[in-house]
C-alpha cells in the first residue's frame with residue numbers, strides 16, 4: 001500500500017503514521033523528520049532547509065524531490081510506503097505520481113486529516129513547551145497555517161479528482177483518530 005497523509009500543521013500526520021507503521025508494517029517516509037535530521041547533522045541540505053523551516057516556509061521543491069527520490073530508491077520502499085508531510089505542493093504531487101507510475105505502484109489512498117485551526121495551534125504550543133521546536137512559536141505557526149492553505153490544500157482537489165481521497169476528523173484522542181484511519185485503510189485493503 002502507498003498512502004499519503006495530508007493535513008495542516010499539527011494535525012497529527014507524524015503521530016498517526018508512526019502508529020500505522022506497526023499496524024501495516026510498511027515504512028514511513030516523513031520529509032519533516034528527514035529535513036530535521038539533516039538540520040541537526042548540519043549537512044549542506046540541512047543548513048539550506050533551516051532557512052525555510054525556521055520561518056514556517058516550505059523547503060523548495062527540487063531539494064525535497066531529490067531527497068525523497070533518493071529514499072524511494074532504497075529496497076525497503078519497494079513494497080509500500082506511508083508519506084507523511086509529503087507531497088505538500090502540486091509539483092511534488094505530480095512528481096510523486098510520475099515516479100510511482102514508472103515503478104508501476106500507484107498511490108492507493110490519500111488521507112486528509114481535518115481539524116479546527118485553533119485546536120491545532122494549541123497542540124503545537126504544547127509541543128513547543130516540551131520539545132522546543134524552532135518553528136513552534138505563534139508567528140511561525142500562523143505562517144505555516146497560511147502556507148498550508150495556499151500551497152498544500154489544493155492537493156485535496158487533486159486527489160479528490162483521482163478518486164483516492166478520504167477525509168477523517170483529526171480531533172479527539174490519538175487512539176480515536178487512529179481508529180478512524182484504520183477503518184479507512186482496512187476498507188481499502190478489503191476492496192483490494
Ligand code: B4P
Nearest residue numbers: 009010011012013014015031032053059085123127173174
Ligand atoms: P512536518 O514535520 O511535516 O510538521 P507538522 O506539519 O508540523 O506536523 P504533523 O502534522 O506531523 O503533527 P504531529 O504528528 O507532529 O513539517 C515541518 C516543516 O518541514 C514544514 O513547515 C516545512 O518547512 C518542512 N517540510 C516538511 N516536509 C516538506 C515538504 N514536503 N516540502 C517542503 N517543506 C517541507 O503532531 C503535532 C503535535 O500534536 C504533537 O505534539 C503531537 O503529540 C500532538 N498530537 C497529535 N495528535 C494528537 C491528538 N489526537 N490529540 C492531541 N494532541 C495530538
